[in-house]
Amino acid sequence: MAAVVQEMATKDPDGRKSSFGTHYDANTGRVIVTTTAPKQVVDRLEDLLSDDVVVQRGDGGQQSRKSDYSPFYGGASIASPSNGNICTSAFRMVYPDGVSRMITAAHCFPAGARIYSEKAGHNGVRAEIGKIVSTVPSIDVALIAATTGRYGNSIYRGGVDSSATYLIGGINHLSGPVNDLCVSGRSTGEHCDHRVADAHARACFDGRCFQDLIAYRNGTLTRAGDSGAPVYTVHEGKAMVAGMHIALINGIMFAVRIDKIATTFGFARV
Numbered sequence: 001m002a003a004v005v006q007e008m009a010t011k012d013p014d015g016r017k018s019s020f021g022t023h024y025d026a027n028t029g030r031v032i033v034t035t036t037a038p039k040q041v042v043d044r045l046e047d048l049l050s051d052d053v054v055v056q057r058g059d060g061g062q063q064s065r066k067s068d069y070s071p072f073y074g075g076a077s078i079a080s081p082s083n084g085n086i087c088t089s090a091f092r093m094v095y096p097d098g099v100s101r102m103i104t105a106a107h108c109f110p111a112g113a114r115i116y117s118e119k120a121g122h123n124g125v126r127a128e129i130g131k132i133v134s135t136v137p138s139i140d141v142a143l144i145a146a147t148t149g150r151y152g153n154s155i156y157r158g159g160v161d162s163s164a165t166y167l168i169g170g171i172n173h174l175s176g177p178v179n180d181l182c183v184s185g186r187s188t189g190e191h192c193d194h195r196v197a198d199a200h201a202r203a204c205f206d207g208r209c210f211q212d213l214i215a216y217r218n219g220t221l222t223r224a225g226d227s228g229a230p231v232y233t234v235h236e237g238k239a240m241v242a243g244m245h246i247a248l249i250n251g252i253m254f255a256v257r258i259d260k261i262a263t264t265f266g267f268a269r270v
Contacts, residue, residue, distance in 0.1 A: 070149025169238025185226030
C-alpha cells in the first residue's frame with residue numbers, strides 16, 4: 001500500500017485527490033489495487049507494477065446513504081428516471097445458488113426500471129444500483145438485480161446523510177414483545193424505540209389490502225421516500241432484520257415481514 005500511495009502522490013498530483021485500496025485475491029494469487037484515480041495515473045501504475053498486481057478503476061470516496069456505490073447497501077436513497085420517484089433500498093437477500101437481489105417497495109418503481117443512487121458521488125456520476133427484475137404487488141415487494149456492481153450485507157444507520165452502517169447479523173422473527181424496533185430510510189434517517197403493536201397485522205391502501213404485516217408505532221414517523229426502508233432490531237452492534245417498511249396510516253407504520261419475502265421469492269438467507 002505504501003508503494004502505491006507514494007507512486008500516486010509523486011508521479012501525478014491528481015493522485016492525491018483519489019481514493020484507493022488494496023487486497024490480496026487468494027483465487028488468483030494477485031494483489032488487487034482498486035482506485036478512483038484518472039486513467040493516465042492507472043496506466044502509469046500498470047506500467048510500473050509487476051504482473052502480480054492488478055489495478056482496477058471504479059467508484060470510491062465517501063460512501064453514504066444518498067450517494068451509495070458498489071457494494072450497495074440497504075437503507076440507501078434510490079431513484080429512477082423512469083418515474084422520478086425516490087425511495088429506499090431495504091437489504092440484500094440471497095438465493096440458494098448464491099445469487100443476490102436488493103429489495104425495495106414495489107409501489108415505488110415499475111418493472112424494468114433502472115435504479116440509481118439519489119446523488120452523484122465524488123466523480124459526478126450517480127451509481128447504477130441495478131434494474132427492477134421482479135415485482136409482487138400483492139406483498140408490495142420488488143427485486144433489483146445488479147447491473148454494474150454487487151450488494152453488500154450492510155444497511156445504513158444514522159441521519160439522512162450518514163455514511164455509518166450496521167452489518168446484518170441475521171433475522172428477527174418477532175416471536176415476542178418488541179419495544180426497540182428501528183427503521184432507517186431516505187427521508188427520516190434511522191429512528192428506533194418503536195413498539196410492535198401487531199406482528200401479523202392487516203392494512204389497505206392504494207386500492208390493495210395486505211395481510212401478515214408488522215404494525216409498529218411510537219416516536220418519529222416515516223415520511224414519503226422512506227418506502228422500502230429496512231426494519232430491524234440491533235443486537236450486539238448488528239442489525240437483525242425483521243422486514244421492509246411500506247406505509248404509514250394514521251400514525252401507525254407498516255412493514256412486510258422478512259419471512260414473507262423469503263417464502264415468496266425462495267430466498268435462503270439475508
